[in-house]
Amino acid sequence: MNVIVCVKQIPDPATPGALDAGTKTLKRDGKLILDESDSYGVEMALQLVDAAGGGEVSLVSMAPNGEVSGMRTALAMGAAKGVLVSDPALQGSDALTTAKVLAAAVNKLGGADLIIAATESSDGYTGTVPEQLAEVLGLPSVTFAKKVVVDGGSLKVDRQTEEGYDEVTCPLPALISVTAGVVEPRYPSFKGIMAAKSKPIDTVTAGDLGISPAGWAGAGQEIVDVAQAEARAAGEIVEDDGEGFNKIVAFLENLKVI
Amino acid sequence: MTNVWVFAQEAAGAPTTGTLELLTKARSLGTVTAFVGGDASGIAAALGEYGASKVYATGDLGGKLPGVAVSAAMKAVIDGGDSPDVILFPQNYEGRDVMSRLSVKLDRTVLTNNVDISVGDGVSVTTPIFGGNTLVTTKFSGSAPHLAAFRPKSFAAESAGGAAPEVVAAPVPELGATGGATVTAVHVEASSGPKLDEAAIVVSGGRGLGEADKYAMVEELAKLLKGAPGASRAIVDAGWVPYSYQVGQTGKVVKPGVYIAAGISGATQHMVGMKGSKNIIAINKDKEAPIFGIADLGIVGDVHKVLPKLIEALQARG
Numbered sequence: 001m002n003v004i005v006c007v008k009q010i011p012d013p014a015t016p017g018a019l020d021a022g023t024k025t026l027k028r029d030g031k032l033i034l035d036e037s038d039s040y041g042v043e044m045a046l047q048l049v050d051a052a053g054g055g056e057v058s059l060v061s062m063a064p065n066g067e068v069s070g071m072r073t074a075l076a077m078g079a080a081k082g083v084l085v086s087d088p089a090l091q092g093s094d095a096l097t098t099a100k101v102l103a104a105a106v107n108k109l110g111g112a113d114l115i116i117a118a119t120e121s122s123d124g125y126t127g128t129v130p131e132q133l134a135e136v137l138g139l140p141s142v143t144f145a146k147k148v149v150v151d152g153g154s155l156k157v158d159r160q161t162e163e164g165y166d167e168v169t170c171p172l173p174a175l176i177s178v179t180a181g182v183v184e185p186r187y188p189s190f191k192g193i194m195a196a197k198s199k200p201i202d203t204v205t206a207g208d209l210g211i212s213p214a215g216w217a218g219a220g221q222e223i224v225d226v227a228q229a230e231a232r233a234a235g236e237i238v239e240d241d242g243e244g245f246n247k248i249v250a251f252l253e254n255l256k257v258i
Numbered sequence: 259m260t261n262v263w264v265f266a267q268e269a270a271g272a273p274t275t276g277t278l279e280l281l282t283k284a285r286s287l288g289t290v291t292a293f294v295g296g297d298a299s300g301i302a303a304a305l306g307e308y309g310a311s312k313v314y315a316t317g318d319l320g321g322k323l324p325g326v327a328v329s330a331a332m333k334a335v336i337d338g339g340d341s342p343d344v345i346l347f348p349q350n351y352e353g354r355d356v357m358s359r360l361s362v363k364l365d366r367t368v369l370t371n372n373v374d375i376s377v378g379d380g381v382s383v384t385t386p387i388f389g390g391n392t393l394v395t396t397k398f399s400g401s402a403p404h405l406a407a408f409r410p411k412s413f414a415a416e417s418a419g420g421a422a423p424e425v426v427a428a429p430v431p432e433l434g435a436t437g438g439a440t441v442t443a444v445h446v447e448a449s450s451g452p453k454l455d456e457a458a459i460v461v462s463g464g465r466g467l468g469e470a471d472k473y474a475m476v477e478e479l480a481k482l483l484k485g486a487p488g489a490s491r492a493i494v495d496a497g498w499v500p501y502s503y504q505v506g507q508t509g510k511v512v513k514p515g516v517y518i519a520a521g522i523s524g525a526t527q528h529m530v531g532m533k534g535s536k537n538i539i540a541i542n543k544d545k546e547a548p549i550f551g552i553a554d555l556g557i558v559g560d561v562h563k564v565l566p567k568l569i570e571a572l573q574a575r576g
Binding site: 094120132136140161163168171174179181220226228237238240245247257 | 323325326329350351354355357358359361362363365366367368369370371382386391392393394395396397398399400434435436437438439440441442443444445446447458459483491494495496497501502507508515516518533537538539541545550551552553554555556557558559560563564567568571572575
């Protein structure tokens with residue numbers, strides 16, 4: 001069974017985000033790391049290929065600056081190879097363009113039995129790319145999968161809903177988006193990290209994949225204003241001296257909720 | 259006149275609150291059509307009351323997931339000549355899936371996570387970023403229909419006292435390979451007390467609780483205050499509580515009168531889901547925690563010491 005995982009390389013979430021003054025888009029120019037949301041998809045793919053007793057896990061990613069350190073993390077976990085679409089023209093791409101680019105990258109790899117993506121990225125969180133990708137590829141999809149079992153030529157998925165979950169069956173090939181916590185991602189071993197350095201990453205441009213227009217020219221949207229939201233007035237912050245709970249009781253009394 | 263569609267959803271025989279919010283906003287923008295993925299007979303009157311003059315309904319989806327089925331039905335109506343200027347979607351599972359599939363079918367961009375929309379010189383939407391401290395307004399370029407998704411509680415739902423709408427069948431066309439997924443069973447996770455997104459008081463716990471068992475303190479406090487217990491994504495991912503408890507970007511958006519955050523540091527992911535609360539009380543041992551930046555009352559201390567005393571004091575009051 002061959003699985004392709006869509007991985008996003010993002011600025012470290014621990015560092016504060018900033019907007020580029022010219023394009024008013026999120027700055028993504030420094031070192032990029034593997035989006036933690038995608039580590040679940042990589043782990044799930046590795047487990048499914050293991051369970052199937054054959055096949056391999058491949059990666060597709062898109063980044064404007066040729067960055068591969070996030071992809072190396074996924075290769076160190078056990079993925080075999082990857083395609084990176086790197087092109088300055090992709091800067092500012094909307095979700096739809098991203099889906100078209102990833103679809104072309106998937107096709108460059110010859111497709112797969114299963115495509116896995118996270119439900120949304122941790123930096124842009126548009127949350128539409130997986131389902132758009134499925135539509136571009138003409139595949140059935142199950143979004144928000146929290147448990148996945150492959151049974152012959154089909155998937156059995158527990159799909160998160162607002163009220164609980166649905167059991168869904170879906171024939172392969174298909175696309176799923178997986179929620180965080182669906183599996184426990186492994187830490188790359190030292191051996192894995194060393195092996196990842198020599199695993200192939202095929203870096204291509206949008207043009208190589210026949211995608212145009214991309215980036216700003218193709219986005220269908222224009223940022224017209226960036227403003228500061230109204231700040232909340234500062235509250236009262238106190239150190240607990242053993243009587244902190246009384247402050248809360250008084251606060252609730254004052255609001256007449258107790 | 260702007261032709262506005264709203265992707266309308268039903269729960270327990272009535273339109274969802276989110277649907278009514280979007281209809282209320284939509285009728286201030288132009289003429290409103292509700293698009294229902296399912297049978298609309300039970301909810302059409304309510305959709306009309308909130309401003310829809312027309313309702314498209316697919317009829318029973320037969321176990322197909324709404325993303326692929328409803329988008330195909332929408333595309334068929336648009337191809338048939340009734341093409342809207344803008345379609346409003348709720349920012350939730352089904353809303354995101356339907357708009358994603360439709361965006362490819364129509365080759366149109368999507369703008370998500372919005373809290374406001376204006377129609378005049380084109381269609382513009384506003385979305386908060388960086389935990390809500392910055393508002394970005396984006397205008398659609400290119401041609402209609404424009405697709406936009408809105409966070410829950412972006413607009414207040416108000417009845418317009420509208421008449422019953424015209425209901426038009428919009429059957430799902432043949433889906434081919436894309437329609438392969440089928441729902442075989444539906445599970446509803448039971449919860450007691452008020453609903454999280456409707457409760458007047460919400461008490462949420464986070465990683466600072468240390469271990470799953472300690473979440474019982476959060477539930478106890480919520481019960482004493484006749485509120486609902488909530489959670490940060492960290493402890494939902496860790497499996498301490500079900501996803502339905504999650505407050506935040508990828509969970510529920512709550513705006514209660516009082517929000518108590520216990521052992522929650524205040525990641526952006528969490529803050530966007532609760533910063534609209536009227537009063538915020540935070541308990542955290544790290545005085546640098548971002549949650550204190552938006553708290554009306556902050557107790558810098560150990561939740562394991564503060565919560566038991568607070569619970570005891572409230573119990574003593576009866």
